[in-house]
Amino acid sequence: MAVLVRSGARSIPSLHRSLHAAGVPVEVAGEDLPLHLDPAVEPLLTAMRCVIEPASVTADEIRALLLSAYCGGDSAQLRRLGRALREESRQANEFGLPTTSSGELIRDAVLTPGLLATHDEEVTGVARRLSEVIVLARQAMATHDDPHEVLWTLWDQQPWRNDDVRTWGQRLERSSYSGGAQGRRADRHLDAVLTLFTLAMRNRERSAAGGARGFLHNITRQSIPADTLVQRGVSRDAVRVMSAHRSKGLEWDFVVVADVQADVWPDMRQRGTLLQADQLVAHDIEDVHPLTTTLAEERRLFYVAITRARQRLLVTAVGEASENGSQPSRFIDELIRANPTLSATAITARTPRPSTLPGLVASLRAQLLNDGLSKAERDIAIQILGSLASEKVGEELLVPTAHPDNWWGVREISGEDVHPFPPEKQIRLSGSQLESLVTCPLSWYLGRAVRANGPRNAAMGFGSVVHALAEEAASQDVTPHIDELMVHLDRVWDEVSYDAVWQADVERGKARDALINFLSWQAANERRLIGAEESFAMDVTIAGRNVHLSGKIDRLELTSEGKVVVIDLKTMKSAPSKDSTQENPQLGLYQLAVREGALNDAIAQFRELPSPDEEITGGAELVLLRLTSRGKTTVREQSALVADEASSATWMGELLEEGVAQIASGAFPPIVNDACTFCDFKTACPTTDEGKGVIA
Template sequence: MTSSPSAVQPARPVVLTRPVAGARAPRYRLDRSAPARWPGRPAALDDAQRAVVEHRGGPLLVLAGPGTGKTTTLVEAVARRVEAGQELGSILVLTFSRRAARELSERITARVGAAFGGPVAWTFHSWCYAQLRAYPMAGDPAPRLLTGPERFTRLRELIDGSRELGRPGWPAPLEVCLRTRGFAEEVEALLARVREVGLDPASLEELAARARRPDWAALARFYTDYLDNLGYDGALDYPELGHRAARLVEDPERGQPIRDRYRAVFVDEYQDTDPAQERLLAALTAGGGDLVAFGDPDQSIYAFRGARVRGLLDFPARFRRADRSPADVLALGVSRRMSPPVLAASREVASRLPVSGLPVWALRAHRRLAPAEPDHAGEVEALSFPSEGAETEAIADLLRREHLTRAVPWHEMAVLTRSAEALPAVARALTAAGVPVDLAGDEPPLAERPAAALLLTALRCADDPGSLTTADARSLLLSPLGGADPAGLRALGRALRDHARSAPGEAVAAADGADSDQAPGSSVGWPAGLVSSAELIRDLVADPGSLPGPVPAELARPAVQVGSLLALVGRRLRAGVTPQDALWALWEGTAWPARLRRVSASGYGAARRAAEADLDAVVALFDAAGRLGERRGPGGGAQGLIADLTSQDFAADDRAGAEVRPDAVRLLTAHRAKGLEWDVVVIRGVQDGAWPDLRAQHSLLGTEQLDAPQRGGLRPPETPRDRWAEERRLFYVAVTRARHRLVVTAVDAVGADGARRSELLAELGVRITSGASWTPRPLTLPSLVATLRRLAADPGATPALRQAARRRLATLAAVTDHADRPLVLSAHPDRWWGARDETASDVPVAAPTAPIPLSGSSLSSLRDCSLRWFLEHEAHAGQPATTAQSFGRVVHALADEVTAGRTPADLAALDARLDLVWRQLAFEAQWRSDQERTAARQALARFLDWHAAERGRAVLGSEARFGIDLTVDGRPVRLRGSMDRIELDDGGQVHVVDFKTGRSAVSPREIAEHVQLGTYQLAVREGAVDDRVTTRDAPSPETTPQPEEAGESAVPGGAELVYLRREANEDRAGPGAPGGPTGLPQVQRQDALPPGRSWIDELVGDAVRTITTEAFVPTPGPGCDYCSFRRACPAFVEGRQVVT
């Protein structure tokens, strides 16, 4: 996916094609950019450039500063050689990025006017890989290159294996960190440095003995094992490429064709080479071929990768002419990029950079660049701000003004920072301010990108249907594969649960008023009564043919569609198709691809960017599946692909290169900005502690101490002066990215602990201006609409001004996109808070003729706060089920099993039942799960003690659902609920028990009018349990308590709360130790309702009147502290409307 950062490319149709069946190693590529156009005519050159172009006969070092026409010179040098009769295939051009290699190839091909049968310019890695594949060792297959994530995963696996095998004998201090990601990263960095500086395992072991580093000795042995592992698999990693390629070119026989082929080698960005690459170049040109290296010692910023400026400074001595004299040195002296003010600021910074080892005249010419257009306008600013927020706000305003007032395209501006950690926060702030950003290097691992993650989840569930969880089913149905919405999913869950409740032999009872879309997991092993709607939906996806007849087909369409697709792909996988073909079947199985292609080609804004990101992820996933098939053959399998991708901790380097958004400001680090340029550049965060970053770069394994063998193998410790020089070179690179305008910002806070601007700011040679007073009106649509609205309603404005503001608002409100969608919704009065009258629903909350449904929980909620009741019960805006609710459902279900005699009243038996379901409960941490598991066992122990205690009562039932019809104020009412346990005492009175699994108890004064218990007593009084009392099967009339008169309603004798998580004496003695012995639970009793009308009757009447009059008002109280609607509640400041 390629695009030029310096030109806006028109939108092009998106095409994603499938490879021909049987083709080896298919590659998918999504390309939306138009090909670059380069002139085919000779370029105008200055004297220094002509001297480089005409150079023949030996090595040449060209000092090429930023914007000095280095690329043009290189292209012309190649073209002149071709025009003189030299074959293009005998000229090798090497550079350090694929973007640069692609641009060089295009420019050279356009300039010489002839096509070439292969790449003209290469990266070092790509050229080395091509040679190793073209000239393999006799009998060996062509090597396969590991991606970065694949290499890291393999290293972690080998480290884990080495620990178990006791090899390579890690030092004791390292044993504790072998399994950590950080240690694997340290090992990866050290092994890469070993190859970069030209060492091997044997030389590393010698260095270990000399430096007395037992960790290096262990790593040398581990490196041998790692290389053996690569060799067994026919694989190579990037650090190994240069080493193997150098050995190949040096080989007297195998390397002879390569050395004979190239008569001239051109190297771009030579200051970024490492010793291994220098060795390769020496081997390539050992036969007398020309070597022309372009470099800039002031832009040597990759010391952390092994590149050191010393390599460029040593070039004349290392690469000598035929007469053994040092290589020639030339300097390009005209800057064609930077405006004079920007060039002058860059010269100020460059003058402070230390360089030694080059001819004085060459260094002077290199540093004293002259502008190509002395009269060209430009600007350099240095600004300081009191805070990071003020700094970012000013940057956003500056970028918008450049775009709107100076017509600078978004893609011609960039914001650079010292470190990547600052980028996400800056991106969020700029986006919020209306500045489109392209954040470089922020891609997550492939398996975490939404589109790829979705296809991998579907692939796993198709290959292994037993792995389908409720969470998988929900995510698949709500994804583009299913196309469902949350409301439809809730409706489907309710329909499935209603059918299950009514089906014979089913016991699927939810808690009173519950309508949970979240389930603990699989229903296997759950006690009766705990199968949730989420589990029923999961079961339907697993078996789409099991759709019950009463459930509407349209409601179940997404579940049936996804289930059928998974079943189809599963059958194909079992028939032997590759993961690649299975992914293609999933991709093509819905309307998702067409929708993405349509939005990508014709959409706009965030929707288009999201569609393009999804297409990119799908392309990368297909490419990864193809690589897996190439590596493992047909036996790799779907699970192998999934394991491979989910084990990767960071994004692979995309083969096609990262796409650049053509309509956004680039946001990247100074390191990543090297080689790029923009009209406007903002360098952010140039304050002490951030830039320069002078912290010593010490690693656990001493990677930074390794050096090339010819330099002794060990590098002297880095000094603060070295760090300063590196940081100043990095700042110089950032400064020289700007063509016309450069803005450097820093935080200079007030106070002893505040940040201070860096002295780098002063090195620009311009006045530092305080940005504390930067308060211009933001040039954003929301700001414009707000200003116009204020003017339109301002009584102090003239009528003409108010009318003009209204006309402009109307114009903005009428602006639409190509699909006739309004672009400025906030300009329309329908969108203004307080501008419209309050509305009244045409449909009453309670239908006049239908019974009003009430329950104990709804009565309690209506009494405490009728507005909260409405939002939870009618608007269905409540919070989803929590693990505490799942805990309570499990304990209640097991208590019911004991009461009903389905499970013995034995703690061991209950413990075993608890083990069956506990692993399916979702907790945020394992320690929390363990803690709650202990609490559940203690709660069941207390229940058994309470259950066995003699209370002079007989059990009538448990988990008893009821529904009774009442008439209140002339309105029918349906009172419903579920009683945890019903008991009959010796006097024939009915007692209701409600088990509580919460940690707190109600106060003694509240128990007298506890709504839940009062509701149960009212239900008993109104006949909810009459059938249980009159039909109870008793051994004899003498021992069986009966109601006072046969045929009369049961008499409530009271109700009680039994707290299974609290001891009977806990209020006095405090809670017991977790896991300790338990006693009887705490019990709170409510007296029997008095004869006639009681407080609960009054409460029911109040509730009915509240519902029928729809007087839902907030009632502040203790529950407000835990209410999920507080932020929208008019009783509190944060919930009041802005406009009243």
């Protein structure tokens, strides 16, 4: 059987991967894949570029390299490292913004010698080891400008090497000995790597080849597949995958002509001989390769492909639903019209599970849950799973996924023994955390306790810059005039990561409007400013737990009656309701801090400290800098926090008790709310479609 495609470079790598994943043995004609696109060679060449011309390596390429079999990293490791580097970058920036994306930070950290050496190895993991290997390879290159030396250092010092984990090379060797489909795949990878080394060795023998840099350029610019030195033997038990060009003169019982998309076949790009000599005619230059000729050639090539089948032919293409999506080639229509015995079948259903061990285990597990089957049929599924689960190769289980211990979602839910907040541990809450906790405990736990948030987005950057400028204008560090504020804004605006320049320009205009709204609100405000960005912290006992409360208040102001008012500046795009502001936990906590004397140092500079029975709080306000109403900046108010006469408790105290009890319970259920649309944790939340695989 063979699978034929129009373009080897475009279609063969993905076909190769998919067929392997489905457990189908595959033989790819080596000449159909340029060597630099071979999955085993690609990471080595990227690592070589990190050594020779690091400036050309992009953040995406570094990420792919770290996740490749060569480095053996995983996404969780990279996320952890990205978070740590972003935090560091944010601390180094005057507006608390990371200077660049986490991908760029990881790229710079890997390519800059020693930059990761000062970080905890738990966090830097494979990125640090890759960085060290790159340094070693640079030293090798400084000694001998020889591609073979550079490659050997990269191969011999593979980043995954440590005491208990095998390197990629060792794993390939082991798989190769074990045989089967995995062994054949390992052989192919080793074969490709060997070809790369042989070409590097040849380069050494040719003095004009340009050293390591010349070798790298030659290999990576090769779009014509490489001379593989060894013509691989062709296995009769494997599916051959090759380009239609190479299939001329060959035949198979069953042929699949795949990826026959309109944008692939016909390939109407102009072509000709190297020096275009075929265009020279007696008196002039003539275009002898018009589009009609190209189309006829492409049609002939398609004919070659479909006539390679002795018994069965299958032509496949994808028709995307979207208007601009890829569509099947016109050649398929032409083929059906010319051959009334052929028919087209549209497949919209899920493809059946592959006939592999993982596919079998999945089918058997599905049978266990199928109420339509009899008990006897389910018992048979249990027996087969049982025997698969106990099957071993040497000391290792052959199919560990057949054992229920390894099934997702069947383990006992953890209890007190792994409580994330045991009684002796202090609970730490800030105003914004309390708001997040009461809105959705699951989101609070994942975001604030586990710190699994996504990267800081542009909206957060917008808010940080506007807040920082408002604070400076309030404290007179910057002249409170819009032109002056915009000069400061422009110095940092490029650091707010917008996807496109036009978007950054539009948002800059909105930031300007927000600052104008702030200045007009401030000009009309008759209260005295006690302080901007006032921090507080207090340790209290709530519901029997030691709790640390902290926060930073945007503005603290004094009324002419001597009451203290809390101001929180917001850059949200829509206003919360007046009712919900009355119970806003963040404002409530800030008022509680004022009431409990946590801000007395600042207040004492403007008035006498209150007597024990005096209510000092004068309420709180949200100032919504992006919104105006009747020409004025929109403000939402919260009444002064006062104690209930009967119970001498405040609503805020009760809310804190509720929040602390929630944390102490160790259970963090999801609560669907207005912010779900923007939640970072939809894939981990059982209330959403994306997260419905989550059990609890």
